Amino acid sequence: MSKGERMKTAREKIKQQQAAERQREQRRRVVTYAAVGVVALAAIGGGWLYAASRSQSEEAAAGNQAPVTVQPDGSVVMARAGVDKPVLDVYEDFQCPACKQLETVSGQTFKNLAAEGKAKVVYHPISIFQREPTRGNSLRAGAAARCVADGRQWLAFHDLLYKNQPSETVEGFKTNDLVTWGKEAGVTSPDFEQCVTSQKHAQAQLSYADKVIKAQKIEGTPTVKLNGVALEGNVAFTPQQLRDQVTKAAK
C-alpha cells in the first residue's frame, strides 16, 4: 500500500468514525428529546386530571332528598327537620355564569349535605346585574322563581334555570320560556303562568336583592357563607373541600 493510499484509508476511517459518532449523537439527542417530551406531556396530563378531579361533582346520595321550603321573603331552605346548623347560605343569580358553574360542580354536594342532615342549606336568589340584557334576564328569572310556592318544584325550577341559562350578551329567560320550564319542573298551580307573564314579583325580587346585598355585604355572586362567614371561592367550587369544611363546622 502506498503512502497515499494509506492516508486515504485513514481519512476514510476517520470519516466513518465521525459518521458513526454523529449517528450516535443523533440517537442520543432523539432519546433525550423524547424523554423530555414524555415527561412534559405526563405533567400536563396529571395536572389536567388533578384539576378535573377537584371539580368532580358528587353523585346523588341514595335515599330521600331533604325537604325544601320556600320562605316568605323568597329565600329557600333545604334541610332535614330539626337540622338548623351549620347553615350554608348560597347567594346566587340565575344569570351569573359562575353561579351556573357552582351549580354544576357543587350543586349536588349542597343537596347531599342537606339530605344527610349535615347542613341547613339556604338559597338566596338575588339579582346583581345593572346593565341590559343581563339585568332584565336575571330579574325575570328571579321574579318567576317567586311564583313557585312548593319547595320541591322550586328546586327543580332552579336547576332548570341554570341548565337553560342564556349568554350574557343576549336577551333570554323570556317569560314564555320560563312558563314552559316551570311546567317541566312540575309546577301545577293555576296562576303560575299569569304570575310569570305579568312579572308580579319583579319589585319584590329587586328589593329583596337590594336588602340582601347591603345586609350581607355581597360583592359578587356566587357567595357561599358557612355560618355567616364567606367561604373562599375555591372551597365552594371544590366539592371535597366544601364537604370537609361543612363537616368540620358541624363539630
Add this chain to the structure above:
Amino acid sequence: MIASSASLPARSAIPLVTTVARLVLGGVLIAAGWLKIGNPSDSVVAVKAYQLLPDSVATTVGYGLPIIEIVVGVLLVVGLMTRVAGVIAGLLMLAFVFGIGWAWAHGLRIDCGCFGGGGELGVGQEPSYLLDILRDFGLVLLGVWTVRFAPGAFALDSALGLAGDAGSDRTVAGDHHDGDHHDGDEHDGRERGDEAGGDDARGDDAGDQGTRA
C-alpha cells in the same frame, strides 16, 4: 444567517437576548398558570366567558390551560426543548390575542382571565382589551425571537447537546474547509429551517388547542 452578517458584539449579544426573551415569556406563563391552577372552576368560567367554545370544550380547556402554561413556562425558563416550547408559547399567546380580540369585537365585557379571575366585569369596571392584546402580542414576538434564535445562553438544551445548531454547525465547519463551506453552511441553515417547520407542524396541534382556548 443573520448572525454572520451582524457585527461581532451584536452576534454575541443574541444568545443573551434570547435568554431574556425566554425568561420573560416563561415567567409570564408560569405566573399566569400558577394563579389559575388552584381554582379550575374559575378558569372554566373565564374560558366560557369568551363564548368562543362549546361548554364541554371550554371545560376541558379550562382545566388544562393552567398546567400547560406552567409546563411550557418551565421549559422556556430552563431552556429545554426551547424551540418546541417557544412555538407552543407563541401560538398560545396568538390564540389569546385572537380570543381577546374576539371578545372585544363582540362587545363582551369580560376580564381576560389571563392571570386568574375572569368572567363578566362588574359595574364600574372597564375591560382593558387593548392593553391585554398589546401585552400578549409582545409576548408573541418574544416567542418568535426565541424560536428563531433558540436556545440562547444558559439553556439546558446546550448542556444536554440538544441545541441542534451549535453541535452540527461545528461538525460541518470542521468537515469542509474551502468554498464548499459556505454552501454547506447555507444548506445546513435550510435544513434547520425545515426542522423548525416540523416544529411548526407539531406546534399546530397545540395551536389548534390554543385556538379552541
